[in-house]
Amino acid sequence: MAKSTVARRKRKVPLSVHKASGLWCKVHKGKRYYFEKVADDPQGTKSLDQWLEIRAGRTPKSSGDVLVKDICNEWLAHKQAKLDAGEIAQDTWDEYHHTCELVTGSIDKHSEAATLLPSDFAKLRATMAKRYGPTVLGKHIGQVRSLFKYGYEAGLIDRPAKFGPGFKKPPAKVMRKTRLDRGDQDFTAAEVRQLLKTRNHNWRAMILLGVQGGFGNRDVAELSIEVVDLKTGWIEYARAKTATQRRVPLWPETVEAIREVIERHPGGTDRLFVGRRGRDFTDSNAHGNNRISAAFRRVLTSQGFPEAGRGFYCLRRSFQTQAEECGDIIAVKHIMGHIPPENDMSSRYRQRVNDARLRRAVDAVHRWLWPRPFVGEMTQ
Secondary structure (H helix, E strand, O other): OOHHHHHHHHHHHHOEEOOOOEEEEEEEEEEEEEEEEEEOOOOOOOHHHHHHHHHHHOOOOOOOOOOOHHHHOOOHHHHHHHEEEEEEEHHHHHHHHHHHHHHHOOOOOEEEEEHOHHHHHHHOOOHHHHHHHHHHHHHHHHHHHHHHHHHHHHOOOOOOOOOOOOOOOOOOHHHHHHHHHHOOOOOOOOHHHHHHHOOOOHHHHHHHHHHHHOOHHHHOOOOOOEEEOOOOOEEEEOOOOEEEEEEEEEEEEHHHHHHHHHOOOOOOOOEEEEOOOOOOEEOOOOOEEHHHHHHHHHHHHHHHOOOOOOOOOOHHEEEEHHHHHHHHHHHHHHHOOOOOOOOOOOHHHHOOOOOOHHHHHHHHHHHOOOOOOOOOOOOO
16 A cells, blocks of 8 residues: 555544553544554554444454453353342442442553553453442452453453552451441440341331341341241341351240231231332342441431441341350351351251250340340240
8 A cells, every 4th residue: 555545645644642551542433443553553554444443344363353342241141141140148248339330430441452452451450449448448359350360261361461560458456446437347335236126017026126136237138028927036048158057046025026026017028128119128229238228327317326337237247246245156147147167167067056055145135135024035
């Protein structure tokens, strides 16, 4: 091709240099296209030919055409397959989706994934750090690393992502200081009694399950009616978050509260708890949290508690803290649905925990919450 022709084409369709990556690029209709490295194509000849191929509707011959959005889509499709297979929960998939939104909100989604630099990830980390505290920031950083690790292992990019030395979770010291500054994350007995004054039958039952059995947000949102046996006063099921068998003895107060929920249940779903509009609480918001989080804040406000600092999950912390007073940590872990370490051979050999031990754990919490004997409490 004559030099004059190339010159005219360059003037007609000029390319620019993306300084951060050192690549020739072109912005067209709000989308940025990346081509060869300036060092390898100093005159932009190859890059210009690739751009003209795109304009003609053909796929350009470029080795690094996998974009950030492509990796996000492939990763989410991979996680969707796990969701469909029951290997992860919907809340978890929603968190992954939110992480991809954070990535594409900070890094141009039309950027070639293989050309990202430590400065791109530093910008992403700074954006997330302004929005989240150390705990959530660390979670998202881990998920971003997982995202690009998948891209490399799946063959979408030919080398690991260059995160740089700064794209790491907050150090342990910062995490400890954050917990100290936050203060205690459980509720006192008086505070729980105040929360139980709510007039909402759903919330009274959920609060009781949280404080007497360590039920978390997802636990109550996904709890089905069929696993609750009000005749015997037990709940037994495999916890979705950990796939760990869980057997929980219920207080008489909890049995009555759940009985009212079932009697007033509108039907249409197997979930135990249904809101006023007929929806259960498993839906997620833009941050990947189910409806329990936001709804409980309204309960706190209605009972005179400040919103900041504590949420529904703090009831689970209250149970753990008080139930350990029974002296049987194995029984407490079984009720909580904790995952035993892989090297814990005792948990592998242990086939069950005696019901009497489980009852002693919940009885210890009952004595803390209502320091008086109650019908059905075991004699020590």
